[in-house]
Amino acid sequence: MSRFLAYHVVVHALEGRSGWTPSKRFAAAVSHAIDGHLPYERYNAAGRARAAEGATEAQVERAVREFLASDLSPGVGVIGGLSSPTRIVEGFNEYNASSGVAVRTNVSMPATGGRAPLVVARREMRVEAPDPALCRIGTLALFDALISNAEGNAKRGELPKLKTMSGLARELGVAGSASAEAALVFESEGAMRVEELARRLGCHPRSLARKLRSEGLTAEAIRSAARIARASDRLGSEESLTVIAMEEGFADLAHMTRSFKLSSGMQPSLLRRLVKADASEHSAKPAHPSIHR
Amino acid sequence: MANTKTREAGAVLGAGAPEAMVLALESDVGWTAQARFARSVASAIRGHLPFGRYFEAGRRARRLGAAEGAIERATWDWMETSLHPLHGFLRGLDDPRSVVDRLNAFNVRDLGEAWDGEREKHLVRGGDTGRETGQETGPPRWALTSGSGEFRLYACRVSPDGFDDPEGCQAASLASITFLVEAARRRAAGALEGPKTLSGVARELGVERTAAAEAALVFESEGSMSVEDLAKRLGCGKRSLERELQAVGLTAGALRLSSMIVGATASLHSSESLTEISAKHGFADLAHMTRAFKAACGMAPSALRGRAPSAGGSSLFVAAVPNKIR
Numbered sequence: 001m002s003r004f005l006a007y008h009v010v011v012h013a014l015e016g017r018s019g020w021t022p023s024k025r026f027a028a029a030v031s032h033a034i035d036g037h038l039p040y041e042r043y044n045a046a047g048r049a050r051a052a053e054g055a056t057e058a059q060v061e062r063a064v065r066e067f068l069a070s071d072l073s074p075g076v077g078v079i080g081g082l083s084s085p086t087r088i089v090e091g092f093n094e095y096n097a098s099s100g101v102a103v104r105t106n107v108s109m110p111a112t113g114g115r116a117p118l119v120v121a122r123r124e125m126r127v128e129a130p131d132p133a134l135c136r137i138g139t140l141a142l143f144d145a146l147i148s149n150a151e152g153n154a155k156r157g158e159l160p161k162l163k164t165m166s167g168l169a170r171e172l173g174v175a176g177s178a179s180a181e182a183a184l185v186f187e188s189e190g191a192m193r194v195e196e197l198a199r200r201l202g203c204h205p206r207s208l209a210r211k212l213r214s215e216g217l218t219a220e221a222i223r224s225a226a227r228i229a230r231a232s233d234r235l236g237s238e239e240s241l242t243v244i245a246m247e248e249g250f251a252d253l254a255h256m257t258r259s260f261k262l263s264s265g266m267q268p269s270l271l272r273r274l275v276k277a278d279a280s281e282h283s284a285k286p287a288h289p290s291i292h293r
Numbered sequence: 294m295a296n297t298k299t300r301e302a303g304a305v306l307g308a309g310a311p312e313a314m315v316l317a318l319e320s321d322v323g324w325t326a327q328a329r330f331a332r333s334v335a336s337a338i339r340g341h342l343p344f345g346r347y348f349e350a351g352r353r354a355r356r357l358g359a360a361e362g363a364i365e366r367a368t369w370d371w372m373e374t375s376l377h378p379l380h381g382f383l384r385g386l387d388d389p390r391s392v393v394d395r396l397n398a399f400n401v402r403d404l405g406e407a408w409d410g411e412r413e414k415h416l417v418r419g420g421d422t423g424r425e426t427g428q429e430t431g432p433p434r435w436a437l438t439s440g441s442g443e444f445r446l447y448a449c450r451v452s453p454d455g456f457d458d459p460e461g462c463q464a465a466s467l468a469s470i471t472f473l474v475e476a477a478r479r480r481a482a483g484a485l486e487g488p489k490t491l492s493g494v495a496r497e498l499g500v501e502r503t504a505a506a507e508a509a510l511v512f513e514s515e516g517s518m519s520v521e522d523l524a525k526r527l528g529c530g531k532r533s534l535e536r537e538l539q540a541v542g543l544t545a546g547a548l549r550l551s552s553m554i555v556g557a558t559a560s561l562h563s564s565e566s567l568t569e570i571s572a573k574h575g576f577a578d579l580a581h582m583t584r585a586f587k588a589a590c591g592m593a594p595s596a597l598r599g600r601a602p603s604a605g606g607s608s609l610f611v612a613a614v615p616n617k618i619r
Contacts, residue, residue: 061441105449115475116389120467121449131451137438140447144440 004102006043010138013063014046022172027216033072033225036264040102047132064141074232075264082278083154099265178211186226191249310347313371314465318350326498337551340377351459361464368468381558387480400434433458488559504537512552517575520545
């Protein structure tokens, strides 16, 4: 297991592998909702390999956006749902500081007074390796995708719901698969035992397990992913984190915190702070429109 | 004669930090309009100052507690009168994205070459860590990119390991970048800004009635000529003209070469061949023009011109890949 990590969306985008079938993408998205990182070495190697192939900036950016569209990790999902650019910058930096990524990218957006929007980034290398230009582009493309959501999110008014597994399955056209149906059950009814799930889907636990395995997943993985997703959706509420952890089927708050950290390197309390700060800024805005003149 | 000397000195120095940034950081008092004009003329002939002076100025600005905003404003000020061929060339582009591409190419390839000779001087080895320096081989620089959607400039600072990168240097170089990008954005939005000329800069500085500015105007409108002819056109003796120019730190040769380079830079956007351009602006041949440009900004005219920007991607990675890492 590598000590240093990189975010899975950027790694996959940089690698640009062929052979992504819809069901593989779905399985990868669910797995990465539980553990959102890949070894740094893959990120670095992919960045160099793609550069050697002559891949362009635009290609990498497109790929990042495409993989981000099927990303289910709640951490980055929450950041992408914020409506204040300041909070998105803060969230992106918090993510970089608290997750185990090998290259910490710190961004800031100095006010430019009507000039071209400017993003200043600094890359802190925690490994001894050259920083391939395409890796930089990939990570900045991730930020670019998140920050360009801000305006749309602000217009919509309320915090968007995070992307769901069943929603993604529909988009990918695999809604009829066993894993998508299992995901729907977990999402709508919360955590339950695998036997119970099999009964709800009308098949034997063994044959369910076999089907899920053939799709590259397990019931446990789907349950964990659903648990994290449901908990993330409640971060904007007033309920205590302990209550959320208990109700969503985590053993305790520490378990939930661990799961979130593994998923996208950020603690639920941190995400909650971002969501609430964003919401209060957002509700404050219409009252004082002149502030932003 | 003066001509040759300037060229040689420039060739030895190659590239360094563009002058506008260094002067902004130094923020010396006592710049008269005439001295600024002389500096501007010289920046077309040799637009760089050594890295050592740049970083020293940055550290001094840090000691004095200079505000980044002040450094930024001073840089924009100096950029306004810079005749550095790279700046001059970029001012002719009207797509901010191609400005970003050209700046990247310049930063990676050309600054890198100048840095190689100097890097040992600037790296501060982290004593006990014993880490091998130089995961990045170039000087500290901004790697730029722009989002594929609405234009947004991403500037990522890349410093060699173990390098104390003064904040002031970062602010100054970022300001010079935003200056050029902003100019391209204005042009993309339809603002008509012609290329900078020596006489134009003289007008901006309010020194258009000086001997230097009038001599520059003659060179610009009538092309290269001998100092005797120039003196005749201006209606004074050769010696007194030379004396007047010398008083502000200029020579007729410098004015001539500067106007040749500035004129040729503006022509690089046309479809004329480089040989035609070199002949039109009074260079002896293409090689002469190439040498002059290399001394001025470390880049040959062909490198400034580059390939026509391709439709989908950018040329950034072609330049960025080798990076001299294994």
